[in-house]
Amino acid sequence: MQLQKIDHIGVAVPDLEAAIAAYTQLFGVGPSHREVVESDGVETVMFEVGESRIELLGATGPDSKITGFLAKRGGGIHHVAYGVEDVQASLEDLASMGMRLLDARPRKGAGGKLVGFVHPKSASGVLTELCQDDPAAAGHGG
């Protein structure tokens, strides 16, 4: 398994519109992508920063996957995402090393990516995402 780069850092925010305004000011340019991921109950907003990105995460309702995080911490760095060539193979490698996974198999994330998450307990307290471009989504935009 090879981690190719830090693809993005996810930042959970209690007020998505306020955060978008703040980051647009910070970067001098608006977000490149915005999408609701129904399965996670989040709306994600991507800003490009060189070859990496910042992903703002807002909850779409009380059942959001970030509700607990926001209640406990009031927002902040939520996860670090590494680009890999093959999420499935990487998850299998990590499992064989005894690491605890939140996803046994890749699933669809925002922006036409396949993603899989590693439990923070196996990554020094940091929720860790692996992502790759989804071959099935290639050529369809997003």
Ligand code: CO
């Ligand atoms: Co992410």
